[in-house]
Amino acid sequence: MQSRRAFLAGSVFAPAVLLGKTSYSWAEIEKMIARGDVKGKLSKADLPTPALVLDLDAFEHNVNKMVGFVKGKGRAIRPHGKTHKCPEIARRLVAAGAVGACAAKLSEAEVFAQAGIRGLLITTGVVGPYKIERAVRLAKLAPDTIFCVDNIKNANDLNEAARAAKIKLNIAVDLWVSNRTGIMPGEPAVALVEAMQGLSNLKFTTLQAYAGGASHVTGFEARKKVSQEVMAKAVETRRMLERKGIACSHLTGGSTGTYNIDADIDGITELQPGSFMFMDVDYNRIGGADGNAVYGDFKNALTVFTTVVSKPNDDLAIVDGGLKAFSTDKPFPPKHKTDEGINYAFGGDEHGKITFARGANTLSVGDKAEFIIPHCDPSVNLYDKMFCVRGENVEAIWKVAARGMSQ
Numbered sequence: 001m002q003s004r005r006a007f008l009a010g011s012v013f014a015p016a017v018l019l020g021k022t023s024y025s026w027a028e029i030e031k032m033i034a035r036g037d038v039k040g041k042l043s044k045a046d047l048p049t050p051a052l053v054l055d056l057d058a059f060e061h062n063v064n065k066m067v068g069f070v071k072g073k074g075r076a077i078r079p080h081g082k083t084h085k086c087p088e089i090a091r092r093l094v095a096a097g098a099v100g101a102c103a104a105k106l107s108e109a110e111v112f113a114q115a116g117i118r119g120l121l122i123t124t125g126v127v128g129p130y131k132i133e134r135a136v137r138l139a140k141l142a143p144d145t146i147f148c149v150d151n152i153k154n155a156n157d158l159n160e161a162a163r164a165a166k167i168k169l170n171i172a173v174d175l176w177v178s179n180r181t182g183i184m185p186g187e188p189a190v191a192l193v194e195a196m197q198g199l200s201n202l203k204f205t206t207l208q209a210y211a212g213g214a215s216h217v218t219g220f221e222a223r224k225k226v227s228q229e230v231m232a233k234a235v236e237t238r239r240m241l242e243r244k245g246i247a248c249s250h251l252t253g254g255s256t257g258t259y260n261i262d263a264d265i266d267g268i269t270e271l272q273p274g275s276f277m278f279m280d281v282d283y284n285r286i287g288g289a290d291g292n293a294v295y296g297d298f299k300n301a302l303t304v305f306t307t308v309v310s311k312p313n314d315d316l317a318i319v320d321g322g323l324k325a326f327s328t329d330k331p332f333p334p335k336h337k338t339d340e341g342i343n344y345a346f347g348g349d350e351h352g353k354i355t356f357a358r359g360a361n362t363l364s365v366g367d368k369a370e371f372i373i374p375h376c377d378p379s380v381n382l383y384d385k386m387f388c389v390r391g392e393n394v395e396a397i398w399k400v401a402a403r404g405m406s407q
């Protein structure tokens with residue numbers, strides 16, 4: 001019988017050296033994965049599929065580039081944790097120079113706080129008595145957490161709960177600048193901040209302006225125009241507050257698509273991009289400042305690794321990753337990581353249909369195929385863990401601990 005090593009050496013993804021042993025049974029691999037004891041032992045070819053795979057070299061490049069750029073512009077960076085949902089990544093971002101982490105929802109922030117991450121900003125309002133009770137508990141654990149507010153009722157409710165708990169809550173007023181949540185910038189926002197001045201258990205420090213409608217505008221110049229226009233409203237709101245003598249030390253916003261636009265806008269103090277660390281097909285398509293149609297500022301670090309499980313005919317292969325492996329709201333499919341001629345189409349919940357351009361490499365049953373994800377955030381939310389690799393070697397396993405935390 002062919003040895004496992006000889007079998008793998010002949011396959012598309014030959015493993016790098018397996019130290020210590022020449023082959024492992026699945027029972028052994030299962031134990032290694034459970035213990036996270038994989039470095040120097042497992043290769044990508046060993047992973048059960050579909051698997052979420054993070055290329056550490058590309059990830060570290062992306063983190064260093066983004067953090068270095070933003071800090072070089074004299075701004076703070078608080079990367080969005082909704083992208084990674086992974087405390088280990090939040091820790092690494094802070095070690096690289098981030099001031100903390102954004103969280104989309106309260107439950108996501110709770111996971112980060114319990115993992116010891118501080119400098120949290122929850123970018124969506126915390127509404128209703130149960131959530132507010134939890135917010136107070138979170139603020140006791142992580143007192144520097146910032147909560148977003150966009151209406152006076154919610155501000156009053158938070159103030160009441162904070163007063164009863166004898167604490168102060170840090171508050172950002174969330175501005176509707178495009179396509180997410182918030183109060184209208186200008187007079188309405190200023191009136192809200194003024195009304196909050198009488199709420200003694202709230203401490204207003206920050207305006208938040210996330211322009212989701214700007215981040216994916218195709219073409220750098222067009223994107224710049226949109227972002228500058230909408231962010232100007234946030235900057236002006238900050239200036240209006242200052243003219244009234246109300247301190248507003250922070251204005252936070254921005255995204256992977258607009259980081260190199262927003263970092264040059266006077267009055268923005270902090271950026272909160274997320275996707276840059278992983279990238280996805282959606283962001284690959286927006287075009288860069290260099291005029292290139294492919295947005296090459298950051299590398300594709302995140303993929304889903306699949307296996308061909310069926311080959312109905314020479315022109316069609318079926319992989320074991322479908323909608324449960326790639327969650328997307330985009331009108332385009334996953335993209336093969338290296339081979340332009342290998343095309344993916346969704347084949348239902350569990351499968352993908354692979355066709356081959358004329359002259360392209362083909363795939364056989366048992367072969368692995370690695371795909372760039374159409375939209376990274378919701379896909380990461382499908383996995384309990386990500387396998388971190390350097391080249392073909394698996395170096396670590398990181399828990400996606402806030403996976404499913406959408407409350």
Ligand SMILES: Cc1ncc(COP(=O)(O)O)c(C=O)c1O
Nearest residue numbers: 080123210255256272273274275
């Ligand atoms: C409030 C907020 N800030 C920042 C981001 C990060 O955007 P991106 O992943 O495009 O960098 C998001 C993403 O949806 C967001 O909702």
